[in-house]
Amino acid sequence: xxxxxxxxxxxxxxxxxxxxxxxxxxxxxxxxxxxxxxxxxxxxxxxxxxxxxxxxxxxxxxxxxxxxxxxxxxxxxxxxxxxxxxxxxxxxxxxxxxxxxxxxxxxxxxxxxxxxxxxxxxxxxxxxxxxxxxxxxxxxxxxxxxxxxx
Numbered sequence: 213x214x215x216x217x218x219x220x221x222x223x224x225x226x227x228x229x230x231x232x233x234x235x236x237x238x239x240x241x242x243x244x245x246x247x248x249x250x251x252x253x254x255x256x257x258x259x260x261x262x263x264x265x266x267x268x269x270x271x272x273x274x275x276x277x278x279x280x281x282x283x284x285x286x287x288x289x290x291x292x293x294x295x296x297x298x299x300x301x302x303x304x305x306x307x308x309x310x311x312x313x314x315x316x317x318x319x320x321x322x323x324x325x326x327x328x329x330x331x332x333x334x335x336x337x338x339x340x341x342x343x344x345x346x347x348x349x350x351x352x353x354x355x356x357x358x359x360x361x362x
Contacts, residue, residue, distance in 0.1 A: 283302075283303035283304065284303055284353075285301055285302075285303045285304050285347070285349055285353045285354070285355045286301070286302050286303055286355070287299060287300070287301060287302075287355060287357065288300040288301060288302040289332075290357075292339060295336060295337070295338070295339070296334045296335065296336050296337070297334070297335045297337055297343075297345070297359060298332055298333070298334050299324075299332065299333045299335070299345065299347060299357065300330055300331060300332040300333075301331050301332075301333070301347060301349070301355065302331070303349070303353075304349030304350065304351065304353055305328075305331060305349055305350045306324075306326050306331055306332075306333050306347060306348070306349065306350075307348045307349060307350045308323060308324060308325075308326045308333075309323065310348035310352075311323065311324050311326075311333060311345075311346060311347045311348050312324075312345075312346055313335045313337065313343050313344070313345045313346070314343065314344050314346075315341060315342070315343060316341070316342050316343075321337070321343070322335055322336055322337065324347075333347055337359070342358070342359065342360045343358075343359045344356065344357070344358050344359070345357040345358075345359060
């Protein structure tokens, strides 16, 4: 159907039901297109920003783990405070899910809470018992400590 036939058909329909067609000026059409174009670009722009942030975080973690690979995991600091044994590790990022503490029978008693800012693991435990602590970095390296009561 060409444009002339389409216009005549619509005009006949409006005449049959006694309605006046709404006429839209060209300037309104252009404004609507501009708003639609802007909103589509805004959504795309925000998607690219979010993607960029996610990629930057992933690259940062990758670079951090690569730079830690040559280093040995060492205990930088440790202390007992408020029924919690704190261990700060240097040379790698602590993997909370792999790190754990066992009692004398070898039963896993607790996974640590990790303070990411200082790379410190907090093992909740009783000061009157002996424990073996296994701390793993995200790349699989390990530090083992024996905590015994004197």
